[in-house]
Amino acid sequence: MxxxxxxxxxxxxxxxxxxxxxxxxxxxxxxxxxxxxxxxxxxxxxxxxxxxxxxxxxxxxxxxxxxxxxxxxxxxxxxxxxxxxxxxxxxxxxxxxxxxxxxxxxxxxxxxxxxxxxxxxxxxxxxxxxxxxxxxxxxxxxxxxxxxxxxxxxxxxxxxxxQVIQPYLDQERFFLDQWIFAQYKDGEMGEPGEFEYFVSAPADWPETDKRRAKKHFDDFNLARRYAVKAAQNLGTIMSQVKSLKLHGLTDQVICDTILVSGVSEAQFPNHWQRGLYQALILHFSE
Structure with a gap:
């Protein structure tokens, strides 16, 4: 990946x-x-x-x-x-x-x-x-x-x-297309929320490659490992969001100023950071 x-x-x-x-x-x-x-x-x-x-x-x-x-x-x-x-x-x-x-x-x-x-x-x-x-x-x-x-x-x-993904030589789609996404769920009673990562390969991919992506995701336990990384960064992001709201910024402006840039700064399409910021953008846009 x-x-x-x-x-x-x-x-x-x-x-x-x-x-x-x-x-x-x-x-x-x-x-x-x-x-x-x-x-x-x-x-x-x-x-x-x-x-x-x-x-x-x-x-x-x-x-x-x-x-x-x-x-x-x-x-x-x-x-x-x-x-x-x-x-x-x-x-x-x-x-x-x-x-x-x-x-x-x-x-x-x-x-x-x-x-x-x-x-x-x-x-x-x-x-x-x-x-x-x-x-x-x-x-x-x-x-x-x-x-x-x-x-x-x-x-x-x-x-x-x-077959899990071969890092040197495998097909470009595994590295250039996004197939790992996340959704964010608010916590209850003021508790921090949590992220759920999942595989959703592009519809035009061959079925075998869709299953290979899911196999890789499962074999290397990326759902849990990505969620842990996202949770470790959530506190800082939410503190920034809270501060911006106190200064009167709307959710849309907040998305445009700190969340969209977080998506673009991810190192590659299936990086945990990309899914984190995409999930938060969706959450604050609802």
């Missing part, structure tokens, strides 16, 4: 990773030997991401062997080792790639619309089931603790409408 800039090429990441494989010449030769097939797998991933078809990529078969051969003579554990031993450590040249990917989010988790702060990279398709993508930059997404995809390692989509 927050677009991230597409990272460097898979080929470049593989090349840099290979330079960091020291003290294990046999493993280095095996990785060099699998490069062409690995790049072909990467292209399948990129195409699937752009077309909403990642669910068509089959996971490795773990039913008979917990450590099967994945590509050429590299096993699942080899690909996990490639990531954990030769990609992540600070002394390896690929650590610079890791840091660039992490910093690309600018302290805002793309899955929850910037509520959380990313502390590590997570595998969009889990490396436990898709080890061939363990060092694919487009599969490594900065994520906050609450949105941690690796923490859901056994979970991946097996049908089109179960």
């Amino acid at each position: 927050m677009r991230l800039t597409e990272p460097l090429s898979f080929e470049r990441a593989i090349e840099i990773c290979i330079t960091g494989i020291t003290g294990n010449a046999n493993f280095k030769r095996k990785v060099e030997g699998v490069k062409i097939n690995l790049l072909a797998e990467g292209e399948r991933y990129l195409e699937g991401s752009r077309n909403g078809a990642l669910y068509l990529l089959a996971p490795v078969d773990l039913s008979h062997n917990p450590n099967p051969i994945v590509l050429n003579d590299l096993t699942k554990s080899d690909f996990v080792k490639l990531y954990e031993t030769y990609f992540v450590p600070e002394e390896k040249p690929t650590r610079e790639i890791y840091e660039k990917l992490l910093n690309s989010a600018k302290e805002s988790c793309p899955f929850c619309g910037g509520i959380g702060t990313p502390r590590n990279l997570d595998h969009f398709l889990p490396k436990s089931h898709f080890p061939q993508f363990s060092i694919l930059p487009s599969n490594l997404v900065p994520s906050c603790r609450d949105c941690n995809m690796d923490g859901k390692a056994a979970v991946f989509a097996t049908q089109a409408d179960h």
Whole structure:
């Protein structure tokens, strides 16, 4: 739901990773030997991401062997080792790639619309089931603790409408169109009101994408998390409204002066702030 800039090429990441494989010449030769097939797998991933078809990529078969051969003579554990031993450590040249990917989010988790702060990279398709993508930059997404995809390692989509939004490569509509809205309800007996966030995708969207948006919204618990953020800011906004009313300003003028600008200042179409101010505009316009 927050677009991230597409990272460097898979080929470049593989090349840099290979330079960091020291003290294990046999493993280095095996990785060099699998490069062409690995790049072909990467292209399948990129195409699937752009077309909403990642669910068509089959996971490795773990039913008979917990450590099967994945590509050429590299096993699942080899690909996990490639990531954990030769990609992540600070002394390896690929650590610079890791840091660039992490910093690309600018302290805002793309899955929850910037509520959380990313502390590590997570595998969009889990490396436990898709080890061939363990060092694919487009599969490594900065994520906050609450949105941690690796923490859901056994979970991946097996049908089109179960896919959450891929921050690097997914279709533009998820990032440019507004599909998260809110309504505001006054509190009773002078108590603060509350916000209810909900999904309402544009009518001309494909039905599958409407369900995908709702899936993303539900999986990352955005109704509650957005409502909490809105509630944290409500007191300040209502104090401003009260002060302006005491100075004789009408609800319409208040909407035009502080609420409309709040909508336009939201960082992106589905930011919690946009829904908050839209809901208050509707509330004060009734």
